[in-house]
Amino acid sequence: xxxxYKITIVGAGYVGVSLxxxxxxxxxxxxxxxxxxxxxxxxxxxxxxxxxxIEKYLKEKSLSLSATLDKHKALTDADFIIVATPTNFNNxxxxxxxxLVDSIVKDAMAINKDGxxxxxxxIPIGHTRMLRKKYSTxxxxxxxxxxxxxxxxxxxxxxxxIIVGGYCEKSESFLNLLRDCSENDSVKTLxxxxxxxxxTKLFSNTYLAMRVAFFNELDTFxxxxxxxxxxxxxxxxxxPRIGEGYNNPSFGYGGYxxxxxxxxxxxxxxxxxxxxxxxxxxSNKAR
Numbered sequence: 636x637x638x639x640y641k642i643t644i645v646g647a648g649y650v651g652v653s654l655x656x657x658x659x660x661x662x663x664x665x666x667x668x669x670x671x672x673x674x675x676x677x678x679x680x681x682x683x684x685x686x687x688x689i690e691k692y693l694k695e696k697s698l699s700l701s702a703t704l705d706k707h708k709a710l711t712d713a714d715f716i717i718v719a720t721p722t723n724f725n726n727x728x729x730x731x732x733x734x735l736v737d738s739i740v741k742d743a744m745a746i747n748k749d750g751x752x753x754x755x756x757x758i759p760i761g762h763t764r765m766l767r768k769k770y771s772t773x774x775x776x777x778x779x780x781x782x783x784x785x786x787x788x789x790x791x792x793x794x795x796x797i798i799v800g801g802y803c804e805k806s807e808s809f810l811n812l813l814r815d816c817s818e819n820d821s822v823k824t825l826x827x828x829x830x831x832x833x834x835t836k837l838f839s840n841t842y843l844a845m846r847v848a849f850f851n852e853l854d855t856f857x858x859x860x861x862x863x864x865x866x867x868x869x870x871x872x873x874x875p876r877i878g879e880g881y882n883n884p885s886f887g888y889g890g891y892x893x894x895x896x897x898x899x900x901x902x903x904x905x906x907x908x909x910x911x912x913x914x915x916x917x918s919n920k921a922r
Contacts, residue, residue: 639663640812643713643750645739647673647683647702648753650780651719653787656692659700659815666702667709677702688788709745715809718743719755724895731895733758737766744770751805753778756898757836760903764803765831776801777829778809779836784890786815792817797824800832837903840896841912846881847888848918854884855922887922 640662644651647668655664656675666677673683678701680693690696703709710716720735736756752775754763763777777800782790786809794817799810810824827835850868857864864884872879888894897919901912 640714640719641665641712642715643667643709644717644719645709646719646721648719648721648758649678649684649784649787650782651717652677652683653686653689653782653791654717654719654755654780655700656689656696656698656788657791659698660696661816663699664701665709665713666700666856667704667705667706668702671704674702674704676794677781684787686742686785686787692788704789707741707746709744710750713747713750715753715805715812716747716750717753721891722756722758722895724898729898729900731757731759731851732866733762736762740766740770740775742792744772750774751776751803753799753809755780757892757899758833759899760833760837761830763833773801773803774805775829776803776806776809777832778813779832779839780805781839793819794822797822797836798832799825800827800829800835802826802828837896837900840893841900843881844888844893844897844919845878845911845915847885847893848915848922850882851884851887851922852918871882887919 641657642662644655644664645667646668646714647670651666655666668674676683682689682693716735720739722731722733722736725732727775727833731755736754740752741752743750754775754777758777763775767773767775779798781795797810797813799806806826810826814822814824853867856866857867868882871877897912897916901916904912
């Protein structure tokens, strides 16, 4: 076994708990949250989210995992501080609300003098760069997560790719940390700027939203013209360039991520010409 790190994960939700279970197999992990009920659940080896694999790991695996309400206890000696708090979209400001993320980064900078702060929350493009400039430091990076609902731990164990955005001494160490804890030996790892990593997250989810909207409009056309939508979709999907993912007609995409991420990407365009992103949002609203 290699180096054992002390890792603090802020946020006992979907992203935080799945990552905590993954990393605590090999490292000492503390979850910091403001919800006492969640803290108690984790300390009793109970999951705070719906995920069968997480529940199984908490019961059966030997994990170095605990939780606390005490931010000084959690942040002081951590090698890595991972921010995994929600960022809801604020329609008035046309931007994701980063206030929780910003507050945690502020505490981390004040309490911990050496640890790498890793933002896993979805944030606007350029936000990490702004924080690095604000605190005159290079030890704030962004590392996007690509998790499916109900499959969070599986997607951490078998990631499609591992990305760290931000160049500093510990960036590669965090990249290797995620790779070493995964079960995917051939996973691609990418080190890039924080803004490129933030863009990767938003463009990935917006592409998935666009596919949902496309097949929903195909479905609308088939219904209006008395055609068998399944025959058309199956025929279209046989083209390997198109494939079978995200092609199941529905009421439209909803949930937590696609809705806010498409809106944030649209907001990031500002004066840059675009058509597809706005069309994807409008198509989903119409559906």
